[in-house]
Amino acid sequence: MTTPRRAPGGFPVVGIVGGGQLARMCAGPAAELGITLSVLAEAPDAAAALVVPSAPVGEHTDLEAVRRFAAACDVVTFDHEHVPQDVLAALVADGVAVHPTPEALRHAQDKLAMRARLGALGVPCPRWVRADTAADVTAFGEAVGWPVVAKTPVGGYDGKGVRVVASAGELDDWLERAAMAGTGLLLEERVPFRRELAVLLARSPSGQAAVWPVVETVQTDGICTEVLAPAPALDPDLGSRAVAAALRVAGELGVTGVLAVELFETVDADGAPAFVVNELAMRPHNSGHWSMDGAVTGQFEQHLRAVLDLPLGSPSPHAPWTVMANVLGGDYPELYPAYRHVMARDPGVKVHLYGKGVRPGRKIGHVNVSGADLADLRERAGHAADYLRGVVTE
Ligand SMILES: Nc1ncnc2c1ncn2[C@@H]1O[C@H](COP(=O)(O)OP(=O)(O)OP(=O)(O)O)[C@@H](O)[C@H]1O
Numbered sequence: 001m002t003t004p005r006r007a008p009g010g011f012p013v014v015g016i017v018g019g020g021q022l023a024r025m026c027a028g029p030a031a032e033l034g035i036t037l038s039v040l041a042e043a044p045d046a047a048a049a050l051v052v053p054s055a056p057v058g059e060h061t062d063l064e065a066v067r068r069f070a071a072a073c074d075v076v077t078f079d080h081e082h083v084p085q086d087v088l089a090a091l092v093a094d095g096v097a098v099h100p101t102p103e104a105l106r107h108a109q110d111k112l113a114m115r116a117r118l119g120a121l122g123v124p125c126p127r128w129v130r131a132d133t134a135a136d137v138t139a140f141g142e143a144v145g146w147p148v149v150a151k152t153p154v155g156g157y158d159g160k161g162v163r164v165v166a167s168a169g170e171l172d173d174w175l176e177r178a179a180m181a182g183t184g185l186l187l188e189e190r191v192p193f194r195r196e197l198a199v200l201l202a203r204s205p206s207g208q209a210a211v212w213p214v215v216e217t218v219q220t221d222g223i224c225t226e227v228l229a230p231a232p233a234l235d236p237d238l239g240s241r242a243v244a245a246a247l248r249v250a251g252e253l254g255v256t257g258v259l260a261v262e263l264f265e266t267v268d269a270d271g272a273p274a275f276v277v278n279e280l281a282m283r284p285h286n287s288g289h290w291s292m293d294g295a296v297t298g299q300f301e302q303h304l305r306a307v308l309d310l311p312l313g314s315p316s317p318h319a320p321w322t323v324m325a326n327v328l329g330g331d332y333p334e335l336y337p338a339y340r341h342v343m344a345r346d347p348g349v350k351v352h353l354y355g356k357g358v359r360p361g362r363k364i365g366h367v368n369v370s371g372a373d374l375a376d377l378r379e380r381a382g383h384a385a386d387y388l389r390g391v392v393t394e
């Protein structure tokens with residue numbers, strides 16, 4: 001196994017389990033701060049393994065591989081939430097500093113645990129139930145109205161593991177799988193939301209927290225495609241309540257590192273703006289990519305500071321607006337030739353590509369653009385992302 005090479009001067013090694021784009025985007029800030037990264041990568045060509053010299057290959061489910069990896073790190077954190085609890089418990093027993101802690105992370109790993117805990121904290125959620133049988137599904141659908149949203153409690157991402165169903169029969173396969181795994185399914189009412197919002201914050205083990213402005217996230221086919229920072233025309237009271245709820249969740253769950261709280265904006269019975277929580281993520285999050293270029297402290301730097309229990313940086317935005325557009329894989333595998341056009345057309349656009357192979361619909365990069373005219377920024381970000389994925393050619 002490669003040993004991470006520590007910088008002289010007392011600097012730490014931060015280990016990240018998982019070598020995806022989130023680990024990769026920590027590399028820039030880590031280099032700037034003199035912090036060494038080590039990544040437990042899925043493969044030698046994983047996104048982060050291409051830019052981090054210490055990137056041993058190993059499975060996040062392989063206890064011994066994770067243990068050996070962690071032994072060379074001062075702190076261990078994550079690129080995704082899929083590391084099993086027994087592996088996390090073994091690290092803690094070995095004396096490894098794990099951030100977020102397994103107990104906090106549980107609420108981002110298991111959507112049923114998340115719903116139960118948020119409910120206990122009095123944080124607004126959609127109506128939900130755990131379903132183990134077709135009869136459970138039918139009873140819930142009849143109680144809240146069809147269609148309902150079914151979710152696999154563990155292991156979903158980018159809308160995989162989310163299904164909108166109009167009858168119990170549409171869940172036969174999932175119910176069977178859930179019964180075998182003993183996990184059950186999460187059912188939620190389908191929320192008639194106005195739009196989707198996210199609160200992103202970082203919290204350190206000492207309890208310091210810093211919150212970025214609330215953003216609007218736009219999803220297409222269950223995948224985030226655009227983020228507007230801050231959320232346009234957000235009711236200030238709604239914004240404060242959402243931030244207060246996110247801070248409370250972070251404090252009560254003892255979250256360390258970056259926490260994303262995905263929200264649905266709704267209207268209450270009196271027509272006033274309201275929200276319910278969709279889900280939690282405890283790592284840098286797509287809704288925070290704008291902060292790399294649009295805020296004094298980007299989420300990747302802040303995550304490193306937080307897991308190292310360093311004082312946090314300012315989350316203040318640099319500009320009135322920043323728009324992030326995701327680059328999803330299209331049909332065209334050659335990405336670099338597009339740089340000439342994108343960069344020449346708009347020198348203000350910041351391009352971030354992840355070194356990932358193109359597969360249709362896969363998140364392979366994003367662009368950020370900041371300024372004062374939101375409509376103009378959306379057009380520019382959208383054009384650059386579309387050009388990079390090959391859906392526009394001029
Ligand atoms: N109860 C609901 N009512 C209406 N729409 C929903 C509901 N739950 C989820 N959705 C839609 O599906 C999307 C994906 O759901 P969710 O965030 O739970 O799944 P995920 O696969 O874990 O997501 P991610 O893309 O964040 O990894 C949401 O962003 C939203 O657009």
Ligand SMILES: [Mg+2]
Pocket residue numbers: 262278279
């Ligand atoms: Mg989500």
